[in-house]
Amino acid sequence: MDNILKKILNFMQGFAILMFFYCVSMIFVKILHFAFSPAILGLVLFALALIFGIIKEEWIKNTCNFFIDNMAMFLVPFIAGLLVYKSVLAQNWLVIFLVIFIATTATIVFTGLFVEWGLKFLRLYKIKKSGGKHD
């Protein structure tokens, strides 16, 4: 029983920390009139707080893992939300289809190949450089 209580308290503690970062980001966004999502700013601040040791990993580990594991479920209502835009979709279906199909494929392919080849090139460059030193 104690163990379960500890787990619940640990989860609540992690949740409170995450929401604290959200509130701080909201204040930043409001004060600076910055057109940016407070959740994303919260992510950046949260990662920085972890990197600089302001927050300990064990305080948030379980809560973060829970939210990351269930992330896809939180997005499901967005798909149902497409129903609201039925008429917008029907009016522009061809261009929307082409843009999603071609432009997204192009972004996936170009980014993927750029990084894949870039990493290979850097690896070869390092090998060549270290080989040169040996000579």
Place this chain on the structure above:
Amino acid sequence: MINPFGFIITVLYFKIAQKLKKLPILKNLPPILTAGILLILTLELFDIDYKTYNESASYITLLLIPATISLGYPIYKNTKLLKKNKRIIYCAFFVAVFVAVISTYIIAKFCHTNLNIIESMLPKSVTAPIAVEISKSIGAIPELTACVVVLTGVFGALFGHKILALCKVKNDIAIGLSMGASSHVIGTSRCVEIGKSKQVVMASVAFVLVALITTLMIPLFLLFLNLD
């Protein structure tokens, strides 16, 4: 009192979709899409208003806030990996934003699309809340932007890994960056489902920085084209 229908049905359908994924025919279908289709069919078949559904389902969407902030944790766990590959990572973001914006513009222009609609589709690879903000700031149609953003994410989640496999992209860093940069948080959630931590980290970093770069780049792009 709030009607709990939306909340219950979303969780229920998602759990069913996760179980269905174990079937050989549906193994490649992300549960988010299966659950989404089931939801749309239910709402349409029983003539349920989206507002009624969203009354309690909006609480599920709210959980996306702590879920997004949680992505800071895998980033922290892999800071070494990020530092080691920083040059290539930063260049990749610019490649992704450039290709996404330019290709969208060219395709839409090719179809003789109305300027307002082109502007609405430009932030398609950015996560929904930011894309809608960008859309409002450039005077586009936020509803269309939200729509295109969700469909882009679903397309990336469904076909992203397959397209990358066809192009013989095997490195997890490349796959993660590509998924996050092209399909934002939905692509990232697909990497979470696949369970490769390197992909999740790279996708998380990608969708955050792509959002930042796109916010700055779209107004400049429109200014450059004298469209604004």
